[in-house]
Amino acid sequence: MSEDTSDFELVKSFINGDEASFNKIINKYKHKIYWHARRMTGNHLDADEVVQEVLLVMYKKLKDFQFKSSLYTWIFRIVSTRSLNYLRKRSLRKIFSFDDPSTGLISSNEDVVNNLEMREKLQKIDKLLQRLTVKQREIFIMRNYNELSYEEISKLTGKSIGGLKANYFHGVNKILELLKNYEN
Numbered sequence: 001m002s003e004d005t006s007d008f009e010l011v012k013s014f015i016n017g018d019e020a021s022f023n024k025i026i027n028k029y030k031h032k033i034y035w036h037a038r039r040m041t042g043n044h045l046d047a048d049e050v051v052q053e054v055l056l057v058m059y060k061k062l063k064d065f066q067f068k069s070s071l072y073t074w075i076f077r078i079v080s081t082r083s084l085n086y087l088r089k090r091s092l093r094k095i096f097s098f099d100d101p102s103t104g105l106i107s108s109n110e111d112v113v114n115n116l117e118m119r120e121k122l123q124k125i126d127k128l129l130q131r132l133t134v135k136q137r138e139i140f141i142m143r144n145y146n147e148l149s150y151e152e153i154s155k156l157t158g159k160s161i162g163g164l165k166a167n168y169f170h171g172v173n174k175i176l177e178l179l180k181n182y183e184n
Contacts (some may be wrong), residue, residue, distance in 0.1 A: 007071035017061050022059060025071070030073075032146070033079055039102045039141045040083035046090065053082050069155065077156050078145070080138060087134060128178050136171030139164055 007028075013021040020064045033054055038047035057078050065074060129137050142156070150161045150168075157164070 006074060006154060008067060011062060011065050011071060013065075015065075020132055022062065025058075025062075026055065029072070029075055036076060036079045036146060038079070038140065039126075039129060041086060041090075041125050041161050046086060050079070050082050050086050053086070057082065073152065076142075076148075078143075079135065080156060084138070093094065125152050128175055131178055132174055133167075135167050136174065139168045140171045140175070143168055144164050 007025070010021045010025050033046060037050040037054070038044065041047050041050060058075065087137050129140065132140060139153060142153045150164050153164050154161050
């Protein structure tokens with residue numbers, strides 16, 4: 001509870017004009033924001049764009065924070081929404097693009113992970129996550145990487161716990177099936 005209390009104090013301080021409080025909030029959550037966006041979008045460059053958008057939204061909307069949820073929940077709702085919006089825009093750009101899709105292939109893990117073995121594992125996981133539906137991927141990431149309960153995910157997404165469990169179950173089964181085929 002002390003973590004939420006300090007978050008609330010930082011938010012109140014920011015609302016009262018202390019800009020340094022915003023920086024403290026960002027420093028506290030920047031890695032979680034990045035990795036949630038990274039896992040949702042599938043690559044470093046897209047995640048960076050989402051993170052920049054999230055930071056702008058947070059800065060503009062933090063003064064309207066109503067203390068009805070934890071700051072963590074509020075931030076992850078923004079990251080999830082912005083990531084999903086970005087994915088929608090990206091798929092629309094692909095549909096209406098006249099460019100050769102092969103020209104955009106960039107190994108985004110090079111600047112994030114120096115160890116080749118770890119990079120290969122991350123790439124495999126990223127490829128498999130991208131094969132899930134957006135709903136399944138979002139829930140899988142929230143459960144496994146962000147270690148959120150179904151109740152917390154339900155609050156973040158506004159979806160029923162039963163629906164979340166069903167999407168998670170199908171996502172896990174699809175990953176297991178893909179892993180079998182990937183290793184064969």
